[in-house]
Amino acid sequence: MKISVSLLSSYLYCSRKLFLEKVLLLEEPPKESLVLGSIRHETYDKINKTEEGIVTSITKLMPLGNIETIYRQKYLQILRKNIADNKKRLEDVSLNMLDAYKKSFPSIAEESMTRASNIFSFIEKNKVFGKELWEKLTPKILSEIRIESEELRLKGIIDQIHVYNDEYVPFELKTGRTPSDGVWPSHRIQIAAYSLLLQEHFKKPIKEGFVVYLDTKQKRHIAINPYMKEEVKQIVDEVIVLLESRELPDFCNNENKCRKCGLKQTCYNEGEVNNLLNVRVSG
Ligand code: SF4
Numbered sequence: 001m002k003i004s005v006s007l008l009s010s011y012l013y014c015s016r017k018l019f020l021e022k023v024l025l026l027e028e029p030p031k032e033s034l035v036l037g038s039i040r041h042e043t044y045d046k047i048n049k050t051e052e053g054i055v056t057s058i059t060k061l062m063p064l065g066n067i068e069t070i071y072r073q074k075y076l077q078i079l080r081k082n083i084a085d086n087k088k089r090l091e092d093v094s095l096n097m098l099d100a101y102k103k104s105f106p107s108i109a110e111e112s113m114t115r116a117s118n119i120f121s122f123i124e125k126n127k128v129f130g131k132e133l134w135e136k137l138t139p140k141i142l143s144e145i146r147i148e149s150e151e152l153r154l155k156g157i158i159d160q161i162h163v164y165n166d167e168y169v170p171f172e173l174k175t176g177r178t179p180s181d182g183v184w185p186s187h188r189i190q191i192a193a194y195s196l197l198l199q200e201h202f203k204k205p206i207k208e209g210f211v212v213y214l215d216t217k218q219k220r221h222i223a224i225n226p227y228m229k230e231e232v233k234q235i236v237d238e239v240i241v242l243l244e245s246r247e248l249p250d251f252c253n254n255e256n257k258c259r260k261c262g263l264k265q266t267c268y269n270e271g272e273v274n275n276l277l278n279v280r281v282s283g
Contacts, residue, residue: 005156005193009186014252024276028262032093037175048143059130064120071112147197170194170209178213187211192228246281
């Protein structure tokens with residue numbers, strides 16, 4: 001049995017919620033933050049796929065401002081298209097396309113500036129253009145990479161891998177609250193799990209990973225250490241036990257999480273939960 005890496009972070013967030021979703025098959029109603037988060041993910045994915053085209057189109061020395069314009073125009077065009085493609089999902093959470101654009105614009109515009117400035121510095125230093133610029137450019141960013149392992153009993157899709165020659169660095173892009181320091185425990189385990197998968201796949205040690213909190217534009221570092229493998233294996237065991245179990249885990253005892261939880265009504269309704277347990281588990 002292989003489980004998705006995202007289940008490890010869901011388990012650490014609230015094991016009861018994971019049970020409600022995966023064992024009792026409840027679905028959380030759509031939320032504005034989730035829809036905007038998924039639009040941003042799709043946008044970043046498409047942005048990464050256009051990178052080679054943008055870089056190879058730079059065939060001569062040009063001012064930073066011109067490179068910024070090329071990036072910004074392309075990125076905002078992708079964002080607008082993604083918002084239009086998600087019109088129905090946005091309507092379901094009562095958000096119009098203009099507001100969705102206003103909320104998503106800052107982080108995408110910022111990303112375009114950062115990438116333009118990286119390319120400008122690389123050109124200044126290496127004096128290469130077009131195809132040669134793309135071949136020599138580091139880091140190269142791979143996105144939405146599927147990876148799995150029988151041995152680790154894990155599978156997942158990594159948001160981004162930054163490739164520096166033969167070094168691989170996993171990146172996770174997250175919307176929602178940013179911790180005051182470091183990363184949330186569930187995000188740390190996700191990066192640890194992806195590092196193990198990458199390590200096995202590329203047969204190279206993975207030394208670090210990053211979580212990017214898109215709403216606050218914070219990039220947080222995670223150093224990978226050998227103990228993380230045991231930690232990940234332990235959580236994989238626990239998640240598999242939970243998925244095969246018939247026992248509803250206890251409440252997470254975190255008011256903040258429960259207040260925002262789309263399953264709260266059912267979760268706190270003992271009668272409804274018992275009925276579901278009878279139908280889906282005992283029955
Ligand atoms: S309401 Fe709270 S305890 Fe229940 S599933 Fe949601 S987060 Fe977990």
